[in-house]
Amino acid sequence: MEKIYVAKLGKSVGLKGQMRVFIDSDFPEQFKKGVSFTTNKNKTLTVESINQSFDTVKFVGIDTIEDTKSYINSLLYTTEEESKKNCKLDKKQFFWFEIEQCSVVENGIVLGKVVEINRYPTDDYMTIETDKLLLEKDPKTPKSFLLPYNDNYVQNVDIEKKIITIINGFDILAAS
16 A cells, blocks of 8 residues: 655654644645554554644554654654545545556647655646657657646546546647
8 A cells, every 4th residue: 555755853842742743735634633644664654633823743552752763763654544444535626645556638739647646836847758659750859758737637537537628739749
């Protein structure tokens, strides 16, 4: 099962096992009492309490400064299943792991497949691996290209069929 990185733990705060948490997720609400995360050292940590105002977390069984030491700088991961359970999406909002591996289609032609999503200051960008048929037609075609994930390009996302319908993608591909 694919692990999804959501946060990094910092130093202990206070005397009772609280730790600084650097949440690197669009869904900080998933950090709530009773939710478990796995560390990069394959330890499972369950949230006992969280203080979003001070970016601190207390895990079950970590009750002293000494207990926190082995977890400093640990990375926290969740699963796709837990993300879907603990994070509420708005309409037309999807998890990155749902978007990745979708085919990108414009005017009925497959341009390629989303292999990664990157966050840039102005937009999220999909890295699209160009479809083999397009590469065979024109060997000068770039093997991959970036496409902004916004309403100027994305018309529809069908997660069930793994298809993203776009406009103006050919222009981006040609300019890449």
